Amino acid sequence: MMADYHQNGSANGDFAATNDLDHAGHIETDANDDAAIEQVTALAGNMTVEEDEAFREKAKAAGWSAVPSNMNYHQTHDDAFAEHAKHHAVYEWDDEYGEVGPEQPELEKQLFNDPFRTREGEKLDNLDLPCSVEGPLKLFHVRTFAAAGLHPLVLDTITNKIGWNRTTAIQAYTIPAVLSGNDVVAVSQTGSGKTAAYLVPVISRLMGKAKQVCAPRPKFSSTSGDVRNHRVKAEPIVVIVVPTQELAAQVFHECRRFCYRSMLRPVFTCGGQHMGVTLDQLSRGADILISTPGRLCDLINRPEVLSMSRVLYTIIDEADEMLHGDWETEMSKILGGGDANEDADHVYMMFSATFPKEIRKVAREYLTSDHYRLAVGRPGSTHMNITQDVINVAGYLKMKACFDLLLDGPKVRTLIFCNAKHTVDALDAYLYQRHLPVTAIHSNRGQREREFSLRAFRHGEIPILVATGVSARGLDVAGIMHVINFDLPSTAYGGITECVHRIGRTGRIGNEGRATSFYDAERDQDIASALVNILLEQKCEIPDFLAEFVPADGQAVFDDESDDEDDEDDVAAADTAFTSDAADFSADAGTGSTADEAPSAAAPGAW
Numbered sequence: 001m002m003a004d005y006h007q008n009g010s011a012n013g014d015f016a017a018t019n020d021l022d023h024a025g026h027i028e029t030d031a032n033d034d035a036a037i038e039q040v041t042a043l044a045g046n047m048t049v050e051e052d053e054a055f056r057e058k059a060k061a062a063g064w065s066a067v068p069s070n071m072n073y074h075q076t077h078d079d080a081f082a083e084h085a086k087h088h089a090v091y092e093w094d095d096e097y098g099e100v101g102p103e104q105p106e107l108e109k110q111l112f113n114d115p116f117r118t119r120e121g122e123k124l125d126n127l128d129l130p131c132s133v134e135g136p137l138k139l140f141h142v143r144t145f146a147a148a149g150l151h152p153l154v155l156d157t158i159t160n161k162i163g164w165n166r167t168t169a170i171q172a173y174t175i176p177a178v179l180s181g182n183d184v185v186a187v188s189q190t191g192s193g194k195t196a197a198y199l200v201p202v203i204s205r206l207m208g209k210a211k212q213v214c215a216p217r218p219k220f221s222s223t224s225g226d227v228r229n230h231r232v233k234a235e236p237i238v239v240i241v242v243p244t245q246e247l248a249a250q251v252f253h254e255c256r257r258f259c260y261r262s263m264l265r266p267v268f269t270c271g272g273q274h275m276g277v278t279l280d281q282l283s284r285g286a287d288i289l290i291s292t293p294g295r296l297c298d299l300i301n302r303p304e305v306l307s308m309s310r311v312l313y314t315i316i317d318e319a320d321e322m323l324h325g326d327w328e329t330e331m332s333k334i335l336g337g338g339d340a341n342e343d344a345d346h347v348y349m350m351f352s353a354t355f356p357k358e359i360r361k362v363a364r365e366y367l368t369s370d371h372y373r374l375a376v377g378r379p380g381s382t383h384m385n386i387t388q389d390v391i392n393v394a395g396y397l398k399m400k401a402c403f404d405l406l407l408d409g410p411k412v413r414t415l416i417f418c419n420a421k422h423t424v425d426a427l428d429a430y431l432y433q434r435h436l437p438v439t440a441i442h443s444n445r446g447q448r449e450r451e452f453s454l455r456a457f458r459h460g461e462i463p464i465l466v467a468t469g470v471s472a473r474g475l476d477v478a479g480i481m482h483v484i485n486f487d488l489p490s491t492a493y494g495g496i497t498e499c500v501h502r503i504g505r506t507g508r509i510g511n512e513g514r515a516t517s518f519y520d521a522e523r524d525q526d527i528a529s530a531l532v533n534i535l536l537e538q539k540c541e542i543p544d545f546l547a548e549f550v551p552a553d554g555q556a557v558f559d560d561e562s563d564d565e566d567d568e569d570d571v572a573a574a575d576t577a578f579t580s581d582a583a584d585f586s587a588d589a590g591t592g593s594t595a596d597e598a599p600s601a602a603a604p605g606a607w
């Protein structure tokens with residue numbers, strides 16, 4: 001159980017009201033000028049030897065340790081086996097087995113025995129929210145991977161080597177949609193398995209066909225000389241675009257597991273990677289290319305290095321972020337520029353946990369009219385496995401509040417989000433000087449430093465990570481039990497959408513977690529109403545200081561669910577063909593979750 005985070009403030013968690021102040025003066029922790037940065041840094045430093053020793057003892061007494069001893073930072077659960085549906089589709093594999101690679105016991109160990117991977121928690125059923133489906137044909141969902149008509153080797157990898165028991169709601173619908181060969185845009189809660197939802201059907205379709213569909217590999221053997229004399233141009237079959245280098249690496253690792261024995265070669269690249277390394281990787285052949293948008297555009301501009309002419313699947317992960325105005329030039333190039341394969345067999349897919357209405361409109365411009373639109377629960381909702389808490393903290397007291405929260409709360413793997421890079425640095429220094437095991441990550445830090453921090457956090461060696469929101473989109477680290485929003489994202493920088501992604505780093509794939517947000521009444525008013533709606537939706541407690549933002553009838557209000565009327569022409573082709581009963585998934589699941597009970601049941605045709 002989590003501790004009472006309100007204990008250091010007044011009864012309603014008001015840190016501003018506490019008399020126990022270490023530091024005087026108001027500090028704009030998010031201000032951008034040098035004076036503010038200096039102030040924040042001063043707050044983090046200037047400690048006497050005695051104070052330093054006192055903090056060391058305090059951290060130790062509270063149970064924080066940089067080296068995992070008897071503390072279990074990495075929480076896992078026994079696999080929970082869900083009861084399966086009586087009425088779901090069963091598809092059979094009816095394609096050729098094809099030519100596959102040999103078994104490789106050493107590689108198997110490396111791919112499937114990772115002690116740090118996220119394991120399914122006991123509350124996976126809570127992600128079984130109703131799924132709204134719009135598309136050209138009625139879509140029958142699959143409750144097990146065995147029923148999905150996957151290539152036998154992919155099925156063997158999932159069920160016997162990785163050991164997954166069942167599909168999540170988004171996988172249950174996305175797998176048949178992708179196998180049908182249509183474009184797909186899908187949204188479901190954070191940590192609900194969207195990566196596998198697109199990787200599994202795509203790799204299943206390519207399994208056994210590597211030699212038929214992929215570009216030739218370099219003809220290099222140990223006796224034929226230097227590899228540099230045998231370079232090829234990379235001609236990927238699958239291109240996956242993600243916003244950050246951490247996510248590119250993460251998707252790459254997930255991809256490698258599903259590709260086992262496929263003879264497909266996944267490669268990842270990102271802006272932080274040395275171009276020489278990227279070119280070397282590509283020159284060895286790249287069948288599945290995972291990249292950040294800027295780097296991908298650089299490569300598209302070098303036709304001697306990369307050709308997009310063979311691409312059969314273009315997948316945009318975190319699609320709402322990618323289709324955001326900031327990336328417009330890159331995305332229009334990636335989604336149709338260069339020598340892109342413009343044949344009808346080129347499938348486009350987009351995934352995210354949030355999809356604001358205006359971005360959904362942009363997304364449709366890139367998809368064929370007969371695409372599937374899948375939405376599990378309300379697009380942009382959180383889920384009930386995350387307990388959310390908001391504490392009222394004046395800006396100048398946030399560092400102390402954060403330290404107190406960490407000291408008095410449970411000693412679990414904790415991810416702290418700040419809005420600005422300099423705040424990340426200052427908070428990192430402040431907590432480090434108080435002997436808490438902390439590290440930090442943001443885009444101004446070098447690739448090696450970012451990799452080190454993330455690895456140390458992932459392995460539980462350093463259980464507290466401070467980050468900017470951008471660095472952590474999509475991040476899947478096992479056992480994050482607590483997310484702290486040190487700053488709430490202002491509406492100009494993603495607002496509630498950004499908040500949902502941050503909170504979603506905990507409570508993944510059926511595990512439970514806690515999110516605590518610091519609310520500064522002077523600067524967070526713009527997000528207050530949206531925050532209250534999210535809390536109401538998940539039946540979380542509304543603190544007194546947010547009571548004025550609760551709608552009159554006490555019910556959450558969202559105006560983002562349906563598309564504008566003037567959009568109707570655009571989507572008519574898809575809409576008229578088929579719109580499902582949104583309650584299908586949970587009703588069939590036999591798990592006790594019904595559309596009525598589900599907190600964020602999406603109406604049919606929710607978007």
Ligand SMILES: Nc1ncnc2c1ncn2[C@@H]1O[C@H](COP(=O)(O)OP(=O)(O)OP(=O)(O)O)[C@@H](O)[C@H]1O
Pocket residue numbers: 117118119120164165166167168171188189190191192193194195196254352353473474475476504505508509
């Ligand atoms: N059917 C499944 N059973 C058990 N674990 C699964 C299943 N599908 C995916 N996972 C695991 O669940 C974790 C979360 O998946 P993933 O990162 O794809 O979530 P996501 O929906 O993309 O989240 P986000 O929106 O935050 O990016 C991963 O570690 C993944 O390996």
